[in-house]
Amino acid sequence: MTRIVACALVAVAACKGGAQQARGPEAVPVTVAPVEKKDVPLLIRAIGAVEPIESVQVRSQVAGQLLQVHFREGQEVKKGDLLFTIDPRPYRAALLQAQGALARDNARARDAESNAKRLESLVKKEYVTQQQAESARAEANAAQATLQADDAAVEGARLNLAYCEIRSPITGRTGSVLVKAGNVVKVSDTILVLIDQLRPIYVSFSVPERALPQIRARGRDKLPVLAQPSDQKPGEVPEARAMRGEAQRGELTFIDNAVNTVTGTILLKATFPNGDDSLWPGQYQVVTLTVGEQREAVVAPAVAIQRGQQGLYAFVVKQDGTVESRPVTVGSSDEKEAVIDKGLAPGEIVVTDGQLRLSPGAKVQVKGGAAGSGS
The missing domain is CATH 2.40.50.100 (RNA polymerase II/Efflux pump adaptor protein, barrel-sandwich hybrid domain)
Structure with missing residues (x-):
């Protein structure tokens, strides 16, 4: 009897295992979104640094x-x-001294001018010689020149006192x-x-020289610029996940007059009102420059794009409810959307959440839909 019960249990277990194997692996719950075609802003991203428009070293x-x-x-x-x-005391004394010399020489100049005029009237009556009159006039002119020097000395002393x-x-x-x-x-x-100076303030950044024609084509327009704090440094590839805080709005105000021949980039500067002092000199910012609009771009949710050893990829849900790993080339992206240059087509369904449990060929269950559903 015991032997019959054991055989029955083994048979039941075998049946359960066979049924589970027949059903296949359990579907992975995921969320999905469609790939779309639409017009999107044409963006250029770079890592920039905040710098004051004016910075003054105060010296004495x-x-x-x-x-x-x-x-x-x-x-x-x-x-x-x-x-x-x-300490103004030495300069106040120097001013008083200069003013005293001016008063003294002013009196001498008036006396010399009066003497010169008197001798010039006497020479007509031949009471004095022509040489005496000319000498008196020269002394009067010299006194006037001394007076001008005294005026300059007083002005210099007054200026030095003000510099205190x-x-x-x-x-x-x-x-x-x-x-x-x-x-x-x-x-x-x-x-x-x-x-x-903090208001307004600059954010300087460099972009590849190939972007210069697009920027110059709209040189008369005030190109909008966004700046958002980042943990990245200039020279690194901007990433949306490195951004933090709120974006500040400004406009492009400076294009350098030469391309850096070493890096092949051109220096730009954007001006921000910075009314709340959120931008601080020395900070690094992810700068987003809008240079136009890209029409009928292929767009996917930014969260659908994953980074692997072979580069960027996305999980695409196929008609049979399984997924494939598709390599993609991203033209530009922000925290919400990514413009796809290659790898995805409008209407395809991509996984936006649950990628960690997926592998190529895995069955998925769209949250809120039926198991194995591809839509």
Whole structure:
């Protein structure tokens, strides 16, 4: 009896295994989307760097002791704001001395002019010689020249006194104070602080020279540019997955006058309003330049494109409910869509989620559809 029960169990197990083998491997649940043909913006992507439009190294134009710093490090300042004060006492004394010399020589010049006129009237009556009159006129002219030199000396002394107050030449944000109060500074010897203009601001980037004709063809238009923070560095191939944060909108404002013969690229700069200071000098950005529109482009969801050892590929769902791995060539892409230059055709169905469990020939079940469905 025991032997009969054992044989029955073995038979039941064999039947279950045979039924499961007959059904084949379980279908992998996936989500899919169709490949489409539509008009898309013609984009050029590159990694760029944020840089200030103006960056000023503030230096002293007079020598002396630095008495006071009038701002905090990192503070935003406006053009004309007082930044530093140099000890003005030596320059105030020099101004008073120059003004005294001017007053003295002014009196001498008036006396010399009066004497010259008097002798010029007397020479007509032959009371003095012609030589005496000419000498008096020469002395008067020399006194006038001395007076002009004194005027220049007063203006120079007044200017040096004004230089004791160092004011911001631009509106921007200050960096670290490099010289503290109490130190003695020399003329143009030491950088006191660096000021960067942040609004508006540049993002500079380089594109291949083959893109130059497209850009120049729309040179009179204000080409739109998007900038989005990235973990990549200039020279690397931009990738949508490296982008983070919100994109800032600007426009192309500068095209360099020569192609870099070493890299074969051309330098461009885009200007951004940067009203919220989201762009900061030194940051790397993924820059997207729109140069036109590509009509009837083949477009697939960006998440459908996978990267393997052989390059980019996508899983295409066939009519029998299985998938094939199809190599693709991507012309451009963003975080949502990829323009396919080669490998996919409009109307084909590609897998957008669940690729990790797939292999060529695997059966799929579209989420929300029947097992093995290809649509």
